[in-house]
Amino acid sequence: MQIVAKVFDIEISMRDVERECLRMKTDINKESLHLALERLIDRCLIYANAKESGFDVSDAEYDNALLDLLDQDEPLGLTSEAIQDLSADELEYLLKRLLIIRKYMQSISSDHEHVTSQKLREFYDEQKDIFMRSKCVRCSHILIRHGNNAEQRIQEIRSQIKNADDFNHISISCSDCPSHAACGDLGWFHKGKMISEIDEVAFSLEIGEISLPFKSSYGYHILMLNDRREASHIPFDDIKESLYERLMLIEKEFVLSKHIAELREQFADKISILNMDIIA
Known part of the structure; x- marks a missing residue:
């Protein structure tokens, strides 16, 4: 077994490095x-x-983690083939090491939880323009699929539509769109959700306006704009929980990165690279 590095008395083999590449889901290269x-x-x-x-893992913690591992598609981030290549001792060591590292990292992050309500609000106020709801519309839709004089049919249908009641009635009886059962209601959508032809027409209409027929690869369409919401800031109360989770994650990553940098500096003499080809 080729040993490529040591940290304190922990040996890192070439097999360990290749296994880590598999965990990273990347090709093996320099x-x-x-x-x-x-x-x-x-x-x-x-x-x-x-x-x-002084961090350690009890037998009960290990047994529970092992049971959880059996339910995972890729335990320890490895494929089933890579797991099968591990000996029982290797699996036990890797799992216990993972549990100890998790405990340790949790203790570090819990000691540095500084995301207060005030900090959360300050971040929201400073970055308010990021937290926007995009402009969206609610439309009803009539579709006549290509074939069977589709263009003529859509023109005849449009000539019969004078108001919203006409649109709703004709949508139910004539439209080829699955939305016909709901009077053609497509619900709310923002730009980019629908095909470009529908987007272009939908966002150009006034509320209550009914479009002229237009064509796409799906067939011929008529739209009626039912309502519109302009772009707006997401209220703080609507986003504070997800924002807290995001900031906590950033905080934890920052604390961990800083801690690792400190460990690398403190124990630089305990890190030995035995195969320089890997880092060349």
Whole structure:
């Protein structure tokens, strides 16, 4: 077994590096091997520091984690083939190491949770223009699919429509769109959700206006604009929970990255690269 690096007394083999590439879901090449080795070094530093700090896993915690592992499609982020290549001892070591690292990382992040309500509100106010609801419309739709004198039929249908009641009635009886059962109601949509031909017409209409017939690859269409919502800021109360989760994630990633950088500096002499080809 080729050992390519050591962190304290933890050996990292070429097999470990290749396995990490599989976990990263990337092709095995110089760049991915280098990145995989860096990730493994970081993980070993965290693990060693966690063990030194007294973190461990009980038999019950391990047994429960092992049961959870059996229900996962890709346990430990590995394919079933890669898992089968692991010995029982390797699987136990990797799983226990993962659990210890998770405990340690949780303790670090919980010690640095600074996302207060005030900070949340300040972030929202500073970045308010990011939190926008795009302009959207609600339309009803009549479709006549290509064939069987479709163009003539759509023109005749349009000539019969004088108002919304006419539109709704004719949509139910004549439209080839699945929405015909709901009087052609397409619901609310923003630009880009529908085909470009519908988008262009829908966003050019006034409320209550009924379009002239127009053509797409699906057939011939008539639209009626029922309502419109202009672009608007998302209220703070509507977004604060998801915003809190997002900021907490950013905070945790920042704290972890900073901690790893500190560990690398503190224990630089404990990291030995034995195969320089990987980082060349």
